[in-house]
Amino acid sequence: MTEHLLSRIDHIQKNNAFSGTILVRKNEDILADSSFGYANRAEQLSNHTETRYGIASGCKIFTSIAICQLIEDGKLSLDSRLHECLDESFPHFDTNITIRHLLTHTSGVPDYFDEDVMDDFEQLWVEQPMYHMRRLHDFLPLFKHGQMKFAPGERFQYNNTGFILLGLIIENISGMKYTCYVQSRIFDTAGMRNSGYFALDALPGNTAIGYIDHEDGTWRTNIYSLPVQGGSDGGAFVTAPDMMKLWDALMNHKLLGKDMTTELLTPHTKEEDGNCYGYGVWIGMKNNAVYKYHVMGYDPGVCFHSAYYPEAEIKLAVCANISSGAFEMMRGIEEELGL
Template sequence: MTNPLLSRIEQIQENISFTGTILVRKKEDVLADMSFGYANRAERLNNHAGTRFGIASGCKIFTAIAICQLVEEEKLSLDTKLHECLDESFPHFDKNITVHHLLTHTSGVPDYYDEDFMDDFEELWIERPMYHMRRLHDFLPLFQNGEMKFAPGERFHYNNAGFILLGLIIEKISGEKFTDYVQARIFDKAGMKDSGYFALDSLPGNTAVGYIDLKDGTWRTNVYSIPVQGGSDGGAFVTAQDMSNLWDALMNYKLLGQAMTKELLTPHTEGEDGSFYGYGVWIGKQNEQVVKYHVMGYDPGVNFHSAYYPASDINLVVCSNISSGAFQMMMGVEEELGL
């Protein structure tokens, strides 16, 4: 008998030439686990269930969890002010910026990549080559002397620099490199054994190369298009199974206690398009009921969506090593399952 969900996924893949992996789980039951396209086009190596994919901003949730862990341990609070945490100079930043503001994209700090003024993420690396971007401090010259965009708490404006600052706070308080902290306190605890913040010039095996498809039918990799190593605003690599494990660990209080998990998943602010945002996670609501917690990431050659649907206890992961397609795949799965 034909499986409607698998047939729908195959149909979408044929329509949009999707490249990547789709995993849909309901508790221990796997509803779909499918992979398409090449992890390495030059060597014609296929994507498969064990392929690691970049997820860009999809890993802001890891940073938020890390901050909430430190709050649970009473090493800081959500009302702690930025200037109380870091010694670096931010001459034009408002003294009232709090950890809460940074977590919810309501801080008003200038961003290093502002979509209001830049159309192309690659423009960032013209004056400061991407291969220099290996630690969180490397990003500070891109925004620390900028002017505030608005007063803290005034409104939502998606902001990568705010999450760089959160990563620096984690490093300062924990005494650990951000990536080491996340590896030990999140990846290892959640059973994310194949995930990490790998550098583009030293990728481990089973890692998909990101591809940028050009209008003339040719392509190039994204190796010169994104920072050489990810950090607190994005850039980790995960397998679909590992990301599914993250949702399980979060919802079963393996990473945070019940009260702090609820705080992370609370709709704290409303985005420009009517969506809601918690701490590092987007939240979908219908008739005042939360129907979906989701994360997403877009970079040149990276396209990622993942969600947890509380009413059905289903989680979905869509990883792709091209620049588009994950959203259409997620929408198709949701429609097929009535999510």
């Protein structure tokens, strides 16, 4: 199995010039541990297993875990309303928006990156320079006076603003900066020693630079394409082994108790194409049973997928420092392993 899997991974890599790390584990056995491309193209520093990669929206699960921890601590509830949790004024927001709505992308609040209005993430930074985006409060001007898209609970619509709001709630209730809370209560607890929310202008060693490739073969880095420091809707850096530790800690109830873990991993809403969503995690269903929990993230110069297949006891992480290719790699691995 392993030999065929590695051959399949190599084939996919050659077809799409994949740059990143692939780690696949069944229980404690490593089925694949492959790295390709450069973490730093100019210096020709290769990607490897311990390379840190940006994961964009893949870290919405961290925000969801943090919120659920505060609920377990008795400081919040799923039915707590947004206007009760923050002192900020949102003139046009519905007062019935709850924590549950925000967690499940059903709140109806305006998304600061609305794909119906713009298709290029970089357009955001024309009026609000990305180098000013270092704290969650820096995002408020992008949506604070926006109009509701629909009534809370009406439907699912993926929404980054909702997770910025959840991060602000975490800061307000815990008294800690969001990134410090996640570092302390999630990364440290799970043993994710090589992960963190690093600023793009102060990246530590063993961190992959994100690359945006052009059709003519030229490229540029993504330093002017993203907020300078990530937050509660995306932007953390992790290693592939650390994502394995995240799944282990979550499934073994090191981050949340059994009941709250079940709540987080329950399908609460569904996209039009049938994909289900829990709290910060996508859920794949077959024959009315869960076969996959997964998280993903895409930004200019970033693509990421990580998944846990409970019946097969397989975990995978596909981390890349280019804009596409992680999905094709994950799909090829799933096909090879019959997942």
